Amino acid sequence: MLKYLIPLVIFIVLGVFLAIGLKLNPTEIPSPFIGKPAPAFSAAKLDNPEQKLTPADLQGKVWLFNVWASWCTSCRAEHPVLNELAKQQTAPIIGLNYKDVREDALSWLNQLGNPYEMSIVDPEGRIGIDYGVYGVPETFVIDKKGMIRHKLTGPVTPEIVQQTLLPLIAKLQAE
Numbered sequence: 285m286l287k288y289l290i291p292l293v294i295f296i297v298l299g300v301f302l303a304i305g306l307k308l309n310p311t312e313i314p315s316p317f318i319g320k321p322a323p324a325f326s327a328a329k330l331d332n333p334e335q336k337l338t339p340a341d342l343q344g345k346v347w348l349f350n351v352w353a354s355w356c357t358s359c360r361a362e363h364p365v366l367n368e369l370a371k372q373q374t375a376p377i378i379g380l381n382y383k384d385v386r387e388d389a390l391s392w393l394n395q396l397g398n399p400y401e402m403s404i405v406d407p408e409g410r411i412g413i414d415y416g417v418y419g420v421p422e423t424f425v426i427d428k429k430g431m432i433r434h435k436l437t438g439p440v441t442p443e444i445v446q447q448t449l450l451p452l453i454a455k456l457q458a459e
Contacts, residue, residue, distance in 0.1 A: 316416065318432055318435060319432070321432075322426050322432050323415055324338065324339060325404075325411045327380075327405060329402055329403065329405075330390065330393075330403040331390065333386075337378070339430055342376070343429075344428050345428060346427055348375055348378065348425055348426075349378050349415075350366065350377055350378070350380065350424075350440075351380045351423070352380070353382045353384040354384050354385070354389045355384065356420045358420070358421055362421055362441070363399070365440050367396075368442075369399065369449070374453050375425075375457075377401060378403070378404070379400035380406050382406050382412050383406065383412075384407070389403070421440070422437050423436040423440055428456065433456060436448070
């Protein structure tokens with residue numbers, strides 16, 4: 285009797301784990317950075333490598349930090365959404381061009397449009413590591429005090445813009 289009961293219990297436990305896993309949102313990966321200061325960096329601008337950008341330059345603004353690359357197919361899918369979001373001028377979008385070739389990135393932006401107030405380059409991925417980037421695309425919402433308030437893993441969609449980003453940006457700008 286016991287030899288029939290053990291496989292049944294294992295099957296039920298696996299079924300419970302599967303049911304829980306199917307209800308999880310893959311774009312909401314927990315981040316230890318939420319509620320903490322955005323990691324510091326000083327990075328060259330994509331369009332002008334002699335100029336640098338640091339998070340301190342954005343102090344006092346709510347901003348989006350979008351990690352992207354020209355070789356990323358999901359980035360291509362989210363790009364029209366970012367272009368539309370940029371037109372709304374709700375918050376500056378700063379791009380982090382991740383492990384990419386500068387010329388490829390510039391060509392990509394020239395072809396598809398440039399939603400970024402500015403993009404910085406991260407050729408070795410060091411800034412991405414500091415931000416806990418799993419892969420591209422990823423987007424962070426950073427408040428006026430330089431604190432990370434939200435992290436989105438995966439492409440930004442129109443639904444995410446309407447349901448998550450715009451309400452959060454409005455809330456943070458009112459603080």
